[in-house]
Amino acid sequence: MSEDFGANYITIMDExxxxxxxxxxxxxEYKGETYMAFFPAVPEGKQEEARPDEEYGxxxxxxxxxxxxxxLSxxxxxxxxxxxxQQFMELLFEEDEE
Structure with a gap:
């Protein structure tokens, strides 16, 4: 795990x-399976370096x-x-409303 980020960050390798x-x-947990939701991380101070055409979904x-x-797969x-x-959207928006 990178020192640029905190405990809620992971490093993965693509294909x-x-x-x-x-x-x-x-x-x-959904239908007996476990799923995790992530956003791509950009280190503080490097947001300007991120390419504007990159998708951050x-x-x-x-x-x-x-x-x-x-x-993780x-x-x-x-x-x-x-x-x-849809399950994550409901969960994340529910947390925002609280």
């Missing part, structure tokens, strides 16, 4: 070997168990992704 930081927003990853370890099923996205 091309590029590392990037994600800010963990929340975790939810919500990233949803599924917790899977492989070889006795927890790993992308959701390949569009229906599953949409359902979980």
């Amino acid at each position: 091309e070997g590029n590392e990037f930081e994600l800010e963990h927003l929340d975790t939810l 919500l990233i949803i990853l599924k917790v899977i168990h492989e070889n006795g370890e927890e790993e 992308t959701l390949d099923d569009e229906t599953e992704l949409e359902e979980v996205y």
Whole structure:
């Protein structure tokens, strides 16, 4: 984990070997599975360096168990992704209203 960020941040590597930081927003259980929501992280003072064409949307990853370890995986099923996205939106907006 990078020292540029706090405890709610993780570093992941994409399929091309590029590392990037994600800010963990929340975790939810849905239909017996665990999902985690993240936003891409930009270190303080480096917001100006972020490319304006980069998309900074919500990233949803599924917790899977492989070889006795927890790993994060992308959701390949569009229906599953949409359902979980809606669950996170309800959860995140519910927290904002409180």
